[in-house]
Amino acid sequence: MANFTLSDEAGQDLKSIAHYTLDRFGYEQARKYRYELHETLMLLTKRPGIGAGCEQIRTxxxxxxxxxxxxxxxxxxxxxxxxxxxxxxxxxxxRL
Incomplete structure (x- = not known):
């Protein structure tokens, strides 16, 4: 079964996003954004080729x-x- 793994940096990014969204937009919006982000990550695990290549940034x-x-x-x-x-x-x- 396909799944995603977060690097330490990505884990920190998620925490920062959650704190910022909670502070600026409240609990419901923070929960909704986290859920939608999780759904996007699950989509990428199933169809990893849909993202654009960015070899110029990192191989x-x-x-x-x-x-x-x-x-x-x-x-x-x-x-x-x-x-x-x-x-x-x-x-x-x-950052990469």
Missing amino acids: QTRRFSHLSHIIYYRPLKQGILVLRILHHSQDPLG
């Missing part, structure tokens, strides 16, 4: 946009490794 890495964030990941045999989840305004070059 064997793909990216997929989810609302205000971009998920950077590496396809694996049984799912994906999530490298980072960055806001659209963040430059990935120094």
Whole structure:
């Protein structure tokens, strides 16, 4: 069964996103955004090729946009490794 694994950095990204969303938009929106992000990650585990390649940033890495964030990941045999989840305004070059 395909699944996703979070890098330490991606785990921190998720925590930061949750705290920011909770502070700015409240509990319900934070819960909804986390659920939608999880659904997107599950979609990527099933269809890892739908993300755009970004070899110029990091080899064997793909990216997929989810609302205000971009998920950077590496396809694996049984799912994906999530490298980072960055806001659209963040430059990935120094973060991947």
